[in-house]
Amino acid sequence: MANALIALDHVTRTFQVKRQTIKAVDDLSLAINAGEIVCLVGESGCGKTTTGKMIAGVLPVSSGEILFRGEEISNLRGDAHKKFRLGVQMIHQDPYASLNPVRTVFDTIAAPLRHHHYTQTETATRKRVRELLELVDLTPPDDLLDKYPHQLSGGQRQRVSIARALTVNPAFIVADEAVSMVDVSIRISLLNTLSKLKTAMGLSVLFITHDLALAKYFAWEGRIGVMYLGRLVEIAPSRQLVEHPQHPYTQVLLSAIPEANPDVTRKKSRIELRSMDVPSLMRLPSGCAFHPRCPQFIGEICERVRPELTQANGARVACHLVEEKVTRGA
Amino acid sequence: MNSVLSVQNLSIEYSARRGRVQAIRNVSFDVQRGEALALIGESGSGKTTLGLGVVQLLPASAQITQGAITYRRDHNGAGAIEIDVLGLRGNGLREFRWKECAMVFQSALNALNPVLRIADQFADTAKAHGYLHGNALRERARHLLTLVRLDPERVWKSFPHELSGGMRQRVLIALSLLLEPQLLILDEPTTALDILTQRNIMDVLKELRGKLDFSLMFISHDLSLAAELADRVATVYAGKVVEVGDVKTIFKSPAHPYSIGLILAVPTITGTHENLSSIPGSPPDLIDLPSGCKFHPRCPLADHRCTRDEPELEDVSPGHRVACWNWRSAK
Known part of the structure; x- marks a missing residue:
């Protein structure tokens, strides 16, 4: 657990609903290593999305600890906190809602590059944006740079959000139902792109889905965890879990x-x-x-x-x- | 011919600001009496429009530009009465809907009136169609609710918000069968439901087909639903039926490159993962369709003819039809 990239230690998250406290995630412990793929599956309301949000740091835990490279994320301040926020990126479910409609593809991807000083000059930014688009198989990149989200297909949009997540060189990606709104005929190629990136960049991926067959495909070399009503009930290497x-x-x-x-x-x-x-x-x-x-x-x-x-x-x-x-x- | 529904050369367009959306283009198919036909296609392929067209519930922006829909009502086995669905107006149309042909919509979870108890939803429907009332209605409704594996005692006095998604879906299926329609259309009956609930709905539909006498046409993007429930499958692409055949043929020896691609694109629990691949490109814009065969920009077999002429359905074997110039090399 000490060497894990992300480690959850007895994490619980509660919400207040109608003056009652419910446990969306209950006492979850899980460690994910660098370069590992873990899928969380379960039915709606099982706590898989809440888990993803807590790992990405967008939702605080109610009790327990989440460690990023061995450090408790809620204690991180200043540079260390920034490193964590950049190190863990999220890809959301709905590519129609997660991209700013008035920004071109270039603007969307260039903004974090400039903001975090990954590129110093305009030429360097252009070059990096092109590289990132090629990385997510949006080729040729020049055809897409000046397009707005409404001019792209669902699959292309989701690739743009993946490219955007990669701008800050993350070590960990939380992908929450990242392909469920994409057409059936192109889901596999999107997953293949994610797998390729995982191998090429040594990324860890937490893939959240309700589709076990998809989880098995994507996490072929990784693990699948099954959640039920806020608790992890089984976690095993993918093939073992399915077979x-x-x-x-x-x-x-x-x-x-x-x-x-x-x-x-x-x-x-x-x-x-x-x-x-x-x-x-x-x-x-x-x-x-x-x-x-x-x-x-x-x-x-x-x-x-x-x-x-x-x-x-x-x-x-x-x-x-x-x-x-x-x-x-x- | 013993079909309950025949659709012939149907075309439906929507007028949008950008131009005309060709949602359904020259589509012909039959639903045989007692069978379950699955219309399979991705989002934007026009399959919902097809369902709405059959029950004549298209929005005002839609226009049927050509074609005919014929419904054949069975008279206790003593011959059938043909009804020209597109010609129905007023009372005739009201009688056709629900009594002859009922539809369960995709947004099933919102299809019940939120301020009416389930009992009143049944009463309303029965009253509007001059059907049973009082105890007879109650008995019939309870019988149907039991058939969809609901506890009538619990459900009868409930409001929709007191029921889970799967229960509401089953109430709707029971309600759709209230007037004993001969054709039931289901639009994405299991989408947005959890796996165990989906399984339950599928089992309910299978049981119902065994116990009651109706034909089923269901619309879905989910291939596994078709594999589970359908007798025949029609693949829809860009507003056109590109392949139709019995379920085993379509899954085992599909002839259209799109059907082949779709089957290869869906991972399964038991299957190996090596052969999976996506179809390149993305589904076309129905306003600005490609020339010739609408699948040619994504098709591995496309040649010059495909870019120029659109193929029509032709026989591969009895009952198996495909619209592709190169199906012989696809198989």
């Missing part, structure tokens, strides 16, 4: 996803939930929050005791059943 899921929630999710192949999808074995009702964060079930729906509910312990993440076959899983199996096996 041998251990948490009952992960298993249910994987069995529920339809596949773009009629033979496979119609023969897929389904795991039925005990209940279709998603509990509200305002009235979380006791013990394991998944117990009212869990198909593998084992009784009182699930209702009473909240399971903690434990090592299980190379993954970390928060489930009493898995814990029991591990203890029995040992």
Whole structure:
């Protein structure tokens, strides 16, 4: 954990809703190394976006610590704080809303370069903007420099926001549903660009998505973490998580996803939930929050005791059943 | 011919400030009785316009420039009555909508009246169409709610805001079936819902098809939904059906380069990730369409003819049609 680029240590974030406190993220610990890809997946309201925002420093934690290169981010001041803010950049979901409509592509990308003195002269700025556009596969760059966002397609816009995030040479990128608003036919090429950048620049990426198949593709060499109602319930190397899921929630999710192949999808074995009702964060079930729906509910312990993440076959899983199996096996 | 709906040479345009948006261009297809047809395409391909065109709910800026839509009402198996949908006005149109052909809209989560209880939403619909009332209506509604896996006791007196997104979507599906339509159109029925809720909606739709007698036409950008639910699939690109065939053919041996590209562009949980690739370029601007085949700027097989002439649907095998000059080399 000491060598991690970003480390979350028992991070909790609460919000006040109708004079009640809800935990959007509850006791989350996670370390991400330099050059690593981690995907966070989960359904809406599971806390994945809140986690991303806290890591990017745009939302303070309620308790716990987030460390950037070993230093607690809320204690950072002056230059150290600036280094953190530049070091962690965000790519947002909606490329139609995240670009200033009255700025050309050149202006959008040149602004941070000038502001942070990455380039000293106008010639150098132009050169760097061109380089960045080529880096995100917007070629030839000269065709795009003077265009406004409304003249670009969704995919091109998202590439411009990636180029903008790269202007300040970040070490860590938080990409929140970064391809979900882009046309299906061009999502893969956008992800490939991100992967290429990750390799070329040694970037770490936290990729937040609701689409497990996409997460598996993007984090092929990395890890996937599954969140449910504010808690991380399982985290494992991607292929392992998809092929041998251990948490009952992960298993249910994987069995529920339809596949773009009629033979496979119609023969897929389904795991039925005990209940279709998603509990509200305002009235979380006791013990394991998944117990009212869990198909593998084992009784009182699930209702009473909240399971903690434990090592299980190379993954970390928060489930009493898995814990029991591990203890029995040992 | 035993189709419940035939669309022939339909073209729909919108007038916009920049020019004419050619949302649907010379489209023909049938929905067979009892089948589920999926219209698959990316955003801006015109597929929603097609759905709205069938129920005659296009906005004022839209204009049907050519074509015909024929609906065939089945009379207890004793022959069918043909209805010219585009010719319907006033009462005839009111009777056609919902009683013959119902549509569940994309923004389903906002489609219920927020100040009416679910019971009143059913009563309103029944009253407007001179359908059942009182206890008979209640029984029918409860039956439908049970079929979509809702607890009628809980839902009946609820307001829409008291229900989750998935529950509202199921209420709408139940409501759409209230007047026993023979054709149900669903526009993006699972978009914006969580995975487990999507699964639930898909299972509900499958069950309904087994228990009730209706045909389904659904519109989606989600290939896996089509793989799961459809009997036949039509791929829509730039306002045109470019390929149509039964679901297995379309997924296993697609003939149009766009269908092929689309299938390769979607990662799956079980599949390997090596063969995935995007289609180069982006979907065209419907105001300023390319010449010839509208897919040619993105197509790996495009040649001189593709830039000049637009191909029409032709038979690849029985029931499998494709609009591509070079489909023989695509397969």
